Amino acid sequence: MMGFDSGLAMLLTGLVAGWLAARLVRGGGLGLIGNMAVGVAGAFLAGVMLPVLGFGPGGGIFVTILQATLGAVVLLVILRLVRSG
Numbered sequence: 001m002m003g004f005d006s007g008l009a010m011l012l013t014g015l016v017a018g019w020l021a022a023r024l025v026r027g028g029g030l031g032l033i034g035n036m037a038v039g040v041a042g043a044f045l046a047g048v049m050l051p052v053l054g055f056g057p058g059g060g061i062f063v064t065i066l067q068a069t070l071g072a073v074v075l076l077v078i079l080r081l082v083r084s085g
Contacts, residue, residue: 010043015036015039018030020072021069042071042073043067043072
């Protein structure tokens with residue numbers, strides 16, 4: 001079972017990653033809650049995607065935020081393509 005600390009850390013990481021991704025992808029912002037959701041989903045996506053590409057877990061909070069941001073950027077680009085298509 002996930003403790004309060006790890007859940008809070010995941011939400012804070014998702015918030016930061018979602019905010020960074022919204023800044024990197026023009027027009028990709030979805031508001032505070034939307035960005036947090038995209039950040040958390042991006043962290044999950046990166047957790048699945050990066051090991052397949054040969055990148056292992058670990059590296060501290062900055063690497064975690066970078067990986068989550070990368071996943072969130074990919075997710076925002078996909079959402080933009082779906083919306084415009």
